[in-house]
Amino acid sequence: MEVKYDEIKVIGFDADDTLWINETYFRDAEEKFAALLEGYETKNTIDQDLFKMEIKNLELYGYGIKGFVLSMVESALELSNNNVSHDTLHKILDIGKEMISHPVELLPDVVEVLKQLSKKYRLIVLTKGDLLDQERKLERSDLSEYFHHVEVLSDKKESNYQHLLDHLEIDVKEFLMIGNSLKSDVLPLINIGAKAIHVPFHTTWQHEQVEDHETNGKEYQTISGLKELLKLV
């Protein structure tokens, strides 16, 4: 599909799994969680129970590590029929603390791509999740200098984007969003009349996955890595 980017003046980047690795650490945490509870249930049941618990708590806790840890604690109590050891509960809390403290690992070519694009476009970061976590990661990433603005959103629905673009006085026709999640970074933008490019990450959280019918007929390009951006815009 051929899409023109001539009008674009501002480019928004998702952060988690677009600029740096994130989902991998959640998958690792889930592996550790399943190993801690393997005496009580099959791995499949443990995985499913934790996912269900996260979705049940999502409206209350929102996205981010702290809500994930609280869901792990609750799921551990449930899966073990209240027999989980206190040592295991300590280890679950520690999994969360390690995730929060984890160094930032940038994805390939991020610095080069941002450096090039920042000469021609206004770049902004649009991420969702925990405010403190995201600010901390951006600081650790050393990428702040390339961005005019950083916005942490509680969610990434059409209304969140529309409200933010209005606030930043960005014309929707001049805005291009780059991100790994079709659900959060691509479809809402296409639906409000902006452009978006999909850069898949090898792992996508089940909750972020979309059905074929949601993407049918939507005009966006998919690239295999950020470096391809330099040829497109």
Add this chain to the structure above:
Amino acid sequence: MEVKYDEIKVIGFDADDTLWINETYFRDAEEKFAALLEGYETKNTIDQDLFKMEIKNLELYGYGIKGFVLSMVESALELSNNNVSHDTLHKILDIGKEMISHPVELLPDVVEVLKQLSKKYRLIVLTKGDLLDQERKLERSDLSEYFHHVEVLSDKKESNYQHLLDHLEIDVKEFLMIGNSLKSDVLPLINIGAKAIHVPFHTTWQHEQVEDHETNGKEYQTISGLKELLKLV
């Protein structure tokens, strides 16, 4: 002390314990936590251990209910020497969920004061804590219509304020902040050359308390309720 507010064009309001009740729910939660663990330690020791745990975890978890709940879980394991019942752990998780779901209770005269001031000034909300929680509270409060901008900060230090005022293109001399915390809402503003008015709430979290020497010589007024603002500005 006489302070002039002639130059003020923008007024910032803290939210928790300035526009609506917040600290009271944390105190109530601490009471419930102490009651749950009363078999293991004295109330005084329980209170102190939880506070120490919160401060120890503050850099990792930041402000907000989810970090508080994680600290309660960790403190319960510690205080009980790993003997706390799973029923108690469930109840601790429930305390957090109740806090997150709690209806917003506005402080006296908030609507009238905001309505009056919004005719003459640009009003903004500057709050710290969890992004989702604060957005949710603002929505439930029905106060959004009075504010030009809402900013949730991960912390309220001088640099956070300076950065935000720069971003919003607000001259520091034209900015007045209103809030219940000397440490977070008053002193950092005075220190960067803005004005601030202190509206104490009856309860202040220990971590927000300041020493006399920090306030000595700082020019700010203290009022007993928001309604007094209408006479001052």
